[in-house]
Structure formats: structure tokens, C-alpha cells
Amino acid sequence: MVITKEKQQYTQSGENLVLHSIKNFDPEEIFDCGQAFRFSETNGVWQGVAFGKVVTCKREGDTVIFYHMTEKDFIEIWYDYFTLDMDYDRVIQIISQDETLKCAAAFAKGIRILRQDPWETLCSFIISQNNNIPRIKGIIARLCETFGDEIEPGFFSFPSPDRLADLTVEDLQPLRAGFRAKYILDAAKKITAGQVEIYRLKHLPYEEAKQELLKIKGVGQKVADCALLFGCEKLEAFPEDVWIKRVMAMLLPAGLPECAREYAGIAQQYLFHYARNHNIK
DNA sequence: AGCCAGGGTCTGC
DNA sequence: GCAGACCATGGC
Secondary structure, X not given: OOOOOOOOOEEEEOOEEEEOOOOOOOHHHHHOOOOOOOEEEEOOEEEEEEOOEEEEEEEEOOEEEEOOOOHHHHHHHHHHHOOOOOOHHHHHHHHOOOHHHHHHHHHOOOOOOOOOOHHHHXXXXXXXXXXXXXXXXXXXXXXXXXXXXEEEOOEEOOOOHHHHHOOOOOOOHHHOOHHHHHHHHHHHHHHHOOOOOHHHHHHOOHHHHHHHHXXXXXXXXXXXXXXXXXXXXXXXXXXXXXXXXXXHHHHOOOOOXXXXXXXXXXXXXXXXXXXXXXOOO
């Protein structure tokens, strides 16, 4: 099922915008599956910052409420961000030709791959290397508080590449990013200088886009694939981190099934979530 | 204390 | 092409 931009499938009530009868949308699974690092939950309400704006949402059964959201922003920003044009029932049906993927998908039907900002995604996954999710979130929070703009009291935008390009590793010391600081700066410099045109990558074929990202120090196969999948709309990207290597060795030793080729990244996300919640060693 | 975390670079074979 | 040391930091 797909939400279209036609009225009826969403309504406005007061300052809120409400999606009706939507399956495959669970904020907890979307924001807690390791693709976005700027959201947190309080009493079932998820809140964070994306594209320079605060987003607040909550699921109640098959209804999703976005708080303080105008119809204009919904149409122009959040419809794309939450990929409401994607038919997840159909994707799940396709990859469920394989029994293992069917099981993994059934375990977290509410996951969606967000369309995040390419720079924010790249920078976040540079920070992610040899790191754990709570600490990744901490470093990114300090990055935004230190170098971003305060868009609302207590909420900060993600700093642009230009903002960081002329800084030094000493300037980044308050982030406690360790050896990753120099990689963040190299990415900011190459993008600011036009050596890597990050906002053009989603229009390039997967392999060409990947080669561009690999020009950046500290960006290898896995970080590039995460940036492509979560920030450049490349659903065929299949990032292999330690969790995926473990779950593949145990459940799919012959490799990713052919039926999942087109949506490898979505299958990967179901597997990642499954592995982390089943103590796969 | 030692191991691990959504890895990558560098060196040596 | 592949193995191993090393890289900062913090939680367990």
C-alpha cells in the first residue's frame, strides 16, 4: 500500500498531519535500526532533526501522527523523506520468495529505508566506523551542537560541508571522534572543493557513485554502501558490517538470494535488525 | 583487563 | 589479493 499525495490518505487536524491506515510504518523500527542517529523516543513519541527541521511523530495502531507539520512541508519534504511512494508490501512479497528473508522481514514489517541528506548520511557513517550506535549518536549530537545552527531551542541543524571544511582536527577535539576526525575533514574539504559532487550521486549509476565516494579518506566499501543506500537512493547497495557478516554466515551461507537483488539494501536492513535482536554470534 | 563496536589505512608478503 | 597491526573512545 502506498500513500499518494492526494488527500484522503492523510488529513490535517489542528497543527498535526495524520496518515490513515498505513502499514509498514513503525517509528521505533525506522529510527532504531541504525540508519538515522538523530532521533530519540519519549513516551512513544519520536523526535529528531532532518533537513534543518524538527520532526515529531507517533504511531497509534495503523495511524501515524506528525506533530506541528504543515501540509506544505509534508508534500515538499517528509513525503520523500519517509518514502511514502514506496510499496513495502510489494518489496516484502518479492524478497519473501526466500524463506530466510521472509522470516527476517516478518520480524520487523515497520522498517522503512529513509531518504536522508547525502552529506549528513556520509558524515554519519564515517563516524560509525569501528564504533557502536550509542557513541555514534553522541558524537553526531556534539557535532551538531558545536557547529550547527540552533533551529529551535535545544535543536541543532547538521553542519554543512562548507562549515567544516576549514576546521582542523584540534577544532573537532570536543566531539571525541578519535581517529575519525581527520576523515570528517577530508570529506568536508573534497565536497566543498567540488572534487566529490555528493548531491549529484543519486543521479549516477550505483558503481559510478560508489567510486566517487571511495575518493574520500576513511570511506571504504561499507561506509560507501551505507551512504549510497541511506542517502543516495541506491536500494541495490548491500552494506556488510560485522552483524551482517555474522547473520549471513549463519543463515545465508550461499550469499544473498537472487530474488533480493533489486532490493538488497532493504533485505539487508531486515537482516541487520533480525541479527541484533536474536543474539546472532 | 580485555574485548567489542554499522571499518579503513598502511605495510608487508 | 590477503593478513595483521594500528587507530581513539567508551561501555561492559
